[in-house]
Amino acid sequence: MCFANKGFKVTGIDIDSEKVKLINMGKSPFREPGLDELLMKALGKRLLHCTTNQEHALEKSGVSFITVGTPSLPDGSIDLDFVGAASQSIGEALKKMNKYHVVVVKSTVTPGTTEKVVKPIVEERSGKHCGSEFGLCVNPEFLKEGSAIHDMLNPDRIVIGEYDKRSGESLEKFYKDFYGESMPPIIRTNLTNSELIKYANNAFLATKISFINTIANICERLRGADVKVVAKSIGLDNRVSPFFLNAGLGYGGSCFPKDTKALIAFSKSLGYMPELVEAVTKVNEAQPFKAVDLAEKLIGNLKNKRIAILGLSFKPNTDDLRNAPSLKIVNFLLKKEAKIIAYDPKAMDNAKKIFGVKIEYASSAIKCIKGADCCIIITEWDVFRKLKPGDFIKHMKKPCIIDGRRIYNTAAFLDDTKFMAIGL
Secondary structure (H helix, E strand, O other): OOOHHOOOOOOEOOOOOHHHHHHHOOOOOOOOOOHHHHHHHHHHHEEEEEEHHHHHHHHHHOOOEEEOOOOOOOOOEEEHEEEEHHHHHHHHHOOOOOOOOEEEEEEOOOEEEEEEHHHHHHHHHHOOOOOOOOEEEEOOOOOOOOHHHHHHHOOOOEEEEOHHHHHHHHHHHHHHHHHHHOOOOEEOOOOOHHHHHHHHHEEEEEHHOOOOOHHHHHHHHOOOOHHHHHHHHOOOOOOOOOOOOOOOOOOOOOHHHHHEEEHHHHHHHHOOOHHEEEEEEEEHHHHHHHHHHHHHHHHHHOOOOOEEEEEEOOOOOOOOOOOOHHHHHHHHHOOOOOOEEEOOOOOOOHHHHHHHOOOEEOOOOHHOOOOOOOEEEEOOHHHOOOOOOHHHHHHOOOEEEOOOOOOOHHHHHHHOOOOEEOOO
């Protein structure tokens, strides 16, 4: 959408004909702030078209981005089937092209994948040589769900891993045309470094989250301690920075869980045990259950207790439930035989596909907490921040609140409700 709205003619390729049809009709297959508006503009300008006809689309392009998924295998390593299939399609299309074309791997792949998997497949299927007849780059993305468009238009940097100088220069020129005077810093490096940069970046951010959650768990055992005060103070240190220091119920989504596991599996294949990253994942896997522990401390046995769940998506401004802490929390509450009613501003449809009739669904936050014995805030949606102590007192059976994302003024809630929070 961003490329198209900057004047580039873009063709989206997918084997999912339903997804292709939806986008061509102006309907985004997932929720992302601002995406629908950009989609309509791109279609209106005739700068975007999606198709399942891979060879025909590629023949007209100068740059192709491989953006397929790399899901986790049972041992944590990545499944490269989709990357391999995309590489085959590009190679077959290149066979019919008489111009120089740049193949860009944007999918998250472990070091060596582009050199050892993508390159040989494209060369074999095209009959052409990498470097002389087509270019090859790795160009990791660092978009955050919920702010992806802003991140695309205002990146901290562009990382270009190049097979050779011509490949890198071609992709750099593309981005200079795209960003113009707003061109961000560019890191030009080799394929291996650029593949590793993405994993290192996500593993570091995941580490910050698990670190502050570890401090939060310590704070809960110290009278007077509050992780928010600790995090604010250390975040003012320029060497630390305040970002990703929000204690809570752990990280989720499609990237951090998958990428940390992939880095662990890849490191082990090299004969190295990445103990720090393993500890990060261990902390994160346990963190969601803190919400249930706090609920039991607050109201006792949860059997037949009505528990209101505010927030299901793994983060605000998305309907994404992949690896969301809510999944672990709800399933654990069900094992405890609690009665659950849930509300999320965007993720209700996806939640119904997962939980079905095992839980109830509310149409608003107020309706969710009505008559509840306990309320757990799992996702920090702005609509939940607006709730006051009086709202919980008025509508709940008992105003018992677990602030799993530290969105409330602690002092205001402690005065009038039974209140517990992560890191307090």
